[in-house]
Amino acid sequence: MAIANIIILYALAFIHNAWCSGIPKIKLNDGREIPSIGFGTWLGIAKGGQSLEPVVDDSVQKAVEWAIDAGYRHIDTASIYDTEEQIGRAIKNKIDSGVVKREDLFIATKLWNDAHARNEVVPALRESLRKMGLDYVDLFLIHWPLGHSTNMTFNNIDYLDTWQGMIEARDLGLAKSIGVSNFNKEQLDRLVTSSKVVPASLQIEVNLNLQQPALREYCKEKNISVTGYTPFGSLFPNRAGPNAPPPRFNDPALVEIAKKYNKSVPQVALRYLVELGVIPIPKSTTMARLRQNIDIFDFELSQAERDLLKSYDRGYRSVELKLWQQHPYYPFEKN
Ligand SMILES: NC(=O)c1ccc[n+]([C@@H]2O[C@H](COP(=O)([O-])OP(=O)(O)OC[C@H]3O[C@@H](n4cnc5c(N)ncnc54)[C@H](OP(=O)(O)O)[C@@H]3O)[C@@H](O)[C@H]2O)c1
Ligand SMILES: *[C@@H]1O[C@H](CO)[C@@H](O)[C@H](O)[C@H]1NC(C)=O
Ligand SMILES: *[C@@H]1O[C@H](CO)[C@@H](O)[C@H](O)[C@H]1NC(C)=O
Ligand SMILES: *[C@@H]1O[C@H](CO)[C@@H](O)[C@H](O)[C@H]1NC(C)=O
Numbered sequence: 001m002a003i004a005n006i007i008i009l010y011a012l013a014f015i016h017n018a019w020c021s022g023i024p025k026i027k028l029n030d031g032r033e034i035p036s037i038g039f040g041t042w043l044g045i046a047k048g049g050q051s052l053e054p055v056v057d058d059s060v061q062k063a064v065e066w067a068i069d070a071g072y073r074h075i076d077t078a079s080i081y082d083t084e085e086q087i088g089r090a091i092k093n094k095i096d097s098g099v100v101k102r103e104d105l106f107i108a109t110k111l112w113n114d115a116h117a118r119n120e121v122v123p124a125l126r127e128s129l130r131k132m133g134l135d136y137v138d139l140f141l142i143h144w145p146l147g148h149s150t151n152m153t154f155n156n157i158d159y160l161d162t163w164q165g166m167i168e169a170r171d172l173g174l175a176k177s178i179g180v181s182n183f184n185k186e187q188l189d190r191l192v193t194s195s196k197v198v199p200a201s202l203q204i205e206v207n208l209n210l211q212q213p214a215l216r217e218y219c220k221e222k223n224i225s226v227t228g229y230t231p232f233g234s235l236f237p238n239r240a241g242p243n244a245p246p247p248r249f250n251d252p253a254l255v256e257i258a259k260k261y262n263k264s265v266p267q268v269a270l271r272y273l274v275e276l277g278v279i280p281i282p283k284s285t286t287m288a289r290l291r292q293n294i295d296i297f298d299f300e301l302s303q304a305e306r307d308l309l310k311s312y313d314r315g316y317r318s319v320e321l322k323l324w325q326q327h328p329y330y331p332f333e334k335n
Helices: 002-021 059-070 084-096 118-132 159-171 185-194 213-222 252-260 265-276 287-294 303-310
Strands: 025-027 033-035 074-076 106-111 137-142 175-181 201-205 225-229 278-280
Touching (some): 059 084, 059 287, 084 118, 106 118, 118 159, 137 159, 137 201, 175 225, 185 213, 201 213, 213 225, 252 265, 265 287, 265 303
Parallel strands (some): 074 106, 106 137, 137 175, 175 201, 225 278
């Protein structure tokens, strides 16, 4: 009986390891590695589009626990998402029960816009670490290039100063890698050319409607990894804006590709991003969907299929944050 149990345990451990090693990693420019898919944890905008979805229950904690069980090792959060405490509890539970070790996980969080002063960066990260119960994060990102106070009054703190605070956080060992999010090409280039430390990662919106060829090309040149947020874009009708271009999840051409590989349309959309070299971070708090979203490493699209998917690029943004359009460091085109 005991021996049978041990054999079963070894078999399970073997299957588990084989499965986990099936998720490729990408080498960062600082020598560390990032898993090529991550788990998004922002609950998003509430129905009606006026306010944020309130973070009340433990849905994120449960989802992160399911995600780790499903093989996700990279978790994306931010102080503004208000999910760091739940994520911390999920990580602790999965470490305590022996499913993972801390070093198996890649945890990313972000600095909010109200802590852009150089001397506010390290304290803000310490607060995120306290909430998650961690000694360090694997990646710390400047969430947006623009600063404002808690009451939304804009300030002109230069993101180059903020970056010096990020470097201090890394030097203290509180963040293993540092990067930025929502910087445009000019802002990223200004940072790269004026700092000794090149960001290890750029996190931007990437999906079928917004494929970001110029920024991806720049990042490739500088060996900066690209993480793709809102990877489904307008695929689902309940998340598509009134002027959002096609395709939707039931688009006949996408359904045909999905059928060919015995996959779903969301899986095809994620697989396309992976093949572009982008690290998608899909969010789901639904067990079946989050499992499906990581099951994309056993098929490859054909060149003709990639060409078709490429043709959906319209430069259409799902995330614009128009309330910041008048800020001097607003990163996107104004309209
Ligand atoms: N840096 C930034 O400024 C920034 C901005 C936005 C987002 N992000 C990050 O990127 C992550 C992902 O972006 P996102 O949350 O905006 O959007 P997303 O991941 O593209 O889409 C999430 C939505 O898709 C649904 N969904 C997920 N998988 C599905 C599937 N297989 N079939 C059908 N529906 C599915 C989810 O529903 P259920 O949850 O109900 O299953 C949810 O409504 C965020 O959570 C956050 O971590 C970063
Ligand atoms: C990026 O930099 C890392 C660390 O120096 C290196 O190992 C990797 O090969 C580089 N990747 C590319 C595509 O240049
Ligand atoms: C907003 O906060 C800033 C910085 O704390 C302060 O200087 C400013 O007076 C505040 N503005 C309003 C309208 O409360
Ligand atoms: C198709 O995928 C489903 C769900 O992943 C799986 O259960 C089924 O066995 C697959 N069918 C084939 C023919 O591979």
